[in-house]
Amino acid sequence: MTKKGLILLLTILMMMGTVLPVFAQGAAEATAPAKEIELRWASIWVGADSKAGPVAAIVEEFNAANAGKIKVVIEPQPDYNAYEQKVRTSLAAGIAPADIFTIKLNPTTAEFYNSNLLMDFSKVFTGSWKSSFEAGSVNQSTIGGKLKSLPFETAILPMWYNMDILAKVGVTKVPQTVDEFWSLMDKLKAAGITATSQMTGDTNAWTSMIWFSHFAVSLGGPDVWSKPFTDPAFVQAAEYIKRMIVNYSTADAIGLGAGGSGGHFLAGRTAVFSNGPWYAGRADLAATPFFKNITIAGLPGFGSTSNYMISRIQANICAAASKDAAREAAIVKFLQFLTSPEKVKSIAQPSGAMFAVKTDAKPANHLQVQFTQLANSVAVSAPDFEAAMGAEATKEFTQQLSALALGKITAQEFTKLVALKINQD
Amino acid sequence: MKSEQNFGTRLLTIVKWFILLFFLLVALLPLVWLFINSFRSNLELQISSFGWPQKWLFSNYIKAMEMASLPRLFLNSVITSASAVALNIIVAAMAGFILSREFFKGRDTIYTVLTAGVLVPIIAFMVPYFSLISRSGIYNTLFALILVYASVNIPVSIFLVTSFMRSIPKELEEAAIIDGCSFTQRFTKIIFPLTQSGLVTAGTFCFIYSWNDFIMAMLLTSSIESRTIQLGIKFFSSQFITDYTTMFAAIILTIIPSVGAYMFLHNKIISGLTAGAVKG
Numbered sequence: 263m264t265k266k267g268l269i270l271l272l273t274i275l276m277m278m279g280t281v282l283p284v285f286a287q288g289a290a291e292a293t294a295p296a297k298e299i300e301l302r303w304a305s306i307w308v309g310a311d312s313k314a315g316p317v318a319a320i321v322e323e324f325n326a327a328n329a330g331k332i333k334v335v336i337e338p339q340p341d342y343n344a345y346e347q348k349v350r351t352s353l354a355a356g357i358a359p360a361d362i363f364t365i366k367l368n369p370t371t372a373e374f375y376n377s378n379l380l381m382d383f384s385k386v387f388t389g390s391w392k393s394s395f396e397a398g399s400v401n402q403s404t405i406g407g408k409l410k411s412l413p414f415e416t417a418i419l420p421m422w423y424n425m426d427i428l429a430k431v432g433v434t435k436v437p438q439t440v441d442e443f444w445s446l447m448d449k450l451k452a453a454g455i456t457a458t459s460q461m462t463g464d465t466n467a468w469t470s471m472i473w474f475s476h477f478a479v480s481l482g483g484p485d486v487w488s489k490p491f492t493d494p495a496f497v498q499a500a501e502y503i504k505r506m507i508v509n510y511s512t513a514d515a516i517g518l519g520a521g522g523s524g525g526h527f528l529a530g531r532t533a534v535f536s537n538g539p540w541y542a543g544r545a546d547l548a549a550t551p552f553f554k555n556i557t558i559a560g561l562p563g564f565g566s567t568s569n570y571m572i573s574r575i576q577a578n579i580c581a582a583a584s585k586d587a588a589r590e591a592a593i594v595k596f597l598q599f600l601t602s603p604e605k606v607k608s609i610a611q612p613s614g615a616m617f618a619v620k621t622d623a624k625p626a627n628h629l630q631v632q633f634t635q636l637a638n639s640v641a642v643s644a645p646d647f648e649a650a651m652g653a654e655a656t657k658e659f660t661q662q663l664s665a666l667a668l669g670k671i672t673a674q675e676f677t678k679l680v681a682l683k684i685n686q687d
Numbered sequence: 688m689k690s691e692q693n694f695g696t697r698l699l700t701i702v703k704w705f706i707l708l709f710f711l712l713v714a715l716l717p718l719v720w721l722f723i724n725s726f727r728s729n730l731e732l733q734i735s736s737f738g739w740p741q742k743w744l745f746s747n748y749i750k751a752m753e754m755a756s757l758p759r760l761f762l763n764s765v766i767t768s769a770s771a772v773a774l775n776i777i778v779a780a781m782a783g784f785i786l787s788r789e790f791f792k793g794r795d796t797i798y799t800v801l802t803a804g805v806l807v808p809i810i811a812f813m814v815p816y817f818s819l820i821s822r823s824g825i826y827n828t829l830f831a832l833i834l835v836y837a838s839v840n841i842p843v844s845i846f847l848v849t850s851f852m853r854s855i856p857k858e859l860e861e862a863a864i865i866d867g868c869s870f871t872q873r874f875t876k877i878i879f880p881l882t883q884s885g886l887v888t889a890g891t892f893c894f895i896y897s898w899n900d901f902i903m904a905m906l907l908t909s910s911i912e913s914r915t916i917q918l919g920i921k922f923f924s925s926q927f928i929t930d931y932t933t934m935f936a937a938i939i940l941t942i943i944p945s946v947g948a949y950m951f952l953h954n955k956i957i958s959g960l961t962a963g964a965v966k967g
Contacts, residue, residue: 302909304909308922309754309755309922309923309924309930310922310923310924310928310929310930310933311928312928335910337909337910338911338922339905340918340921340922340923340924341901341905341918341921341924344901344902344905344921345905347813347902347905347906348905348906351813351814351817351906352817352821352906354814355814355815355817355818355821356818357817357818357821357822360909521924521929521931525732525733528730528733529733529734529735530734540928544928546728546729546730546733549730550730
C-alpha cells in the first residue's frame with residue numbers, strides 16, 4: 263500500500279464514521295416530524311412482565327389520540343438490575359436516562375430529588391388528578407415539598423401458604439400465634455416437607471428480606487427502621503431469619519435467586535413463600551393443582567406489633583426536566599392519561615398488580631381478592647428493609663445474610679456490619 | 688511379555704478414552720440440558736430440572752423469535768462485533784507498528800500508559816462513556832457500541848500486537864528498505880502481513896467481548912434498532928418473572944450461527960491462533 267492506499271483507508275474510516283449513525287433509527291429526534299414531540303419512556307413493563315400488554319395498549323391509544331402532536335416511544339428495559347444501574351449512571355453523568363422513567367423510591371434514589379434533572383410535579387399535581395391518588399403514597403413521594411416522582415405501583419408483601427401441604431401435617435388454618443407457627447415448621451420438617459423458600463441471592467435477597475422485614479416490624483414496631491440497626495429488634499429478627507434459612511428452607515437457599523425461591527413454591531416443594539401481588543397473575547401459578555388452596559396472610563406477631571403488613575411503593579414515575587414548556591406539558595398530558603383510574607384499572611385487572619391510584623378494578627382471581635382484603639384489614643403497615651434503607655444497604659444485607667446463614671458471623675455481627683454500611687450511606 | 692504390553696497399552700487407551708469422554712460429557716451436558724429444556728414448559732422446568740418434555744413445545748422458538756426481535760438483534764450484534772474488531776485491529780496494528788519498530792523519546796511511557804488500561808475495570812468507565820457518548824450525539828446508535836467496544840479492547844490489543852511485532856526480525860525490514868520500501872509500505876507489505884496471527888488473537892479477544900457484552904449495550908442504547916443479541920436474551924426476564932424455557936430457546940437460536948461458523952472455519956481459527964507459536 264502506498265500513499266494512495268493510505269488515503270483510501272482513511273477515507274473508508276471517515277465514511278464509516280459518517281454512514282454508521284444511519285443505523286441510529288432510535289435517535290428519534292432526527293426522524294421525527296418537526297412539530298411532533300417525541301417522548302422516550304424507559305419502561306420496565308415489557309417482555310414477560312404481566313403489565314407489558316396493557317401498558318403497550320395504553321401508549322398506542324395515547325399516540326393515536328395525539329397523532330402528529332405527541333408520540334410516546336417505549337424503550338424496553340428488560341433487565342431490572344441493569345436498568346437501575348443505568349438510571350444511577352445516567353443521573354451521575356448529569357443526563358436523564360429518558361423523558362419518562364421509573365425508580366424504586368428509597369433513601370438511595372431519594373437523592374435524585376436533589377437533582378435539577380427531574381421535573382417537579384408539585385405545581386401541576388392538583389385537583390382531580392391529585393385526588394385520584396392515595397394520599398399516603400403521595401405523602402411518601404413528597405420530599406422537601408417537592409414531588410419529583412409520582413407514586414404508581416404499590417404492593418403489600420404477605421406470606422403465601424400452600425394449604426394442601428399444610429393439610430398433610432394436619433394443619434387447616436394459617437398460624438395465629440408464634441407457638442403455632444413454630445409447631446407448623448417442626449411438623450413439616452418431621453414429615454420430610456421443606457417448609458419455606460428462603461434465598462440469599464440476587465441484589466436484595468428478596469423473599470428472605472421480606473421475612474426479615476416482617477420479624478423486624480413485629481419486634482420493633484412500624485417505625486423500627488428509624489432505630490439504629492444494632493437495636494435488639496434487628497438482632498432478634500436476624501436470629502429468626504437464620505433459623506428459617508438453616509432449619510426450615512431448601513438446601514439451596516444460600517445464593518438462591520428470586521426465580522429459584524418462587525420456583526420451589528410453584529413446584530409444590532415448599533409450603534410457605536413470600537412475595538407481592540404481581541405473582542398472583544402468573545399463568546403457571548394458576549395451572550398448579552394447589553392454586554385454589556393458597557391462602558394469603560401475614561405472620562403472627564413475633565413481637566409486640568401484630569395485625570401489621572409490610573408494604574411499599576414499588577414504582578415511582580419520574581420525568582426529565584426540560585426548558586421547553588411544551589415538552590413538559592406533553593409529559594404531564596401523557597402521565598395524566600397513564601395514571602387515570604380507567605387506564606390503571608386496565609393494567610391492574612389482568613396483572614393483579616396494586617396501584618397508588620384509586621380504581622374500581624375487580625380482582626381477577628381469589629388471590630387478588632385476598633390481597634385486597636388483607637391490605638384493607640391490617641391495623642398498621644410499614645415498609646420493607648429495601649424500601650426503608652436503600653439499595654446500597656440492601657446489597658450489604660444480602661451479602662451478610664449468606665455469612666449469617668453459614669454461621670460465619672453471629673446475629674450481632676450481622677447487624678453491626680449492615681449498620682456500618684447504613685451509616686456510611 | 689508381549690501380552691502384558693498389549694494389556695498395558697489397552698488399559699492406557701481405555702483410561703485415555705474415559706478421561707476424554709468424561710470431559711466431553713462435562714462440556715456437552717449443559718448444552719444438551721439447555722436444548723431439551725428449550726422444548727419444555729416453565730411449569731415442567733420448575734417441577735423438575737431434568738427430564739424429557741411431556742409435549743415438545745416448538746412454540747417456544749416461535750415465541751422467542753417474535754417477542755425479542757432476535758433476527759434484528761443478531762444482525763446488530765454481527766455488525767457491531769465485526770466493525771469493532773476491524774477498527775480495533777487497524778488502530779492496534781498501527782500503534783503497535785510505531786511502538787515496536789520506531790525509536791523516539793517517550794515511546795515506553797506511551798506504551799505503558801496505553802497498556803495500563805488493561806488494569807482498569809470496565810465498570811469504572813460507565814459514567815465517562817455514557818457522558819461522552821450522550822453529549823457527542825451518538826447515544827442509541829450502533830456506532831456508539833462499535834466505538835466503545837473497539838476502545839475498551841485497545842490496551843489488550845496493543846499489548847498483544849506490539850509484543851508480536853517485536854519478535855519479527857529487523858533484518859526483514861532492512862532488506863525491504865534497501866529494495867525501496869517506503870515507511871507506509873514497511874507497515875502494509877512487511878509487518879502487517881507477518882503479524883496476522885497476533886492480530887487474529889487480538890481480534891478474537893475483541894470479538895468475544897463485543898459479542899458477549901451486556902452492560903455497555905444496555906447503557907448506551909435504548910431501542911431495538913441499536914441493541915444487541917445479549918439484550919434480546921434478557922428480554923424474557925422481567926422484574927418479577929422469568930420465562931426460562933423461551934429464554935433457553937432464544938439462547939439456542941443465538942448460538943447456532945456461532946457454532947455453525949466455527950464448524951466451517953475452525954481450521955483457520957486454530958491455525959491462526961497457533962501460527963508463530965513454534966519458530967523453526
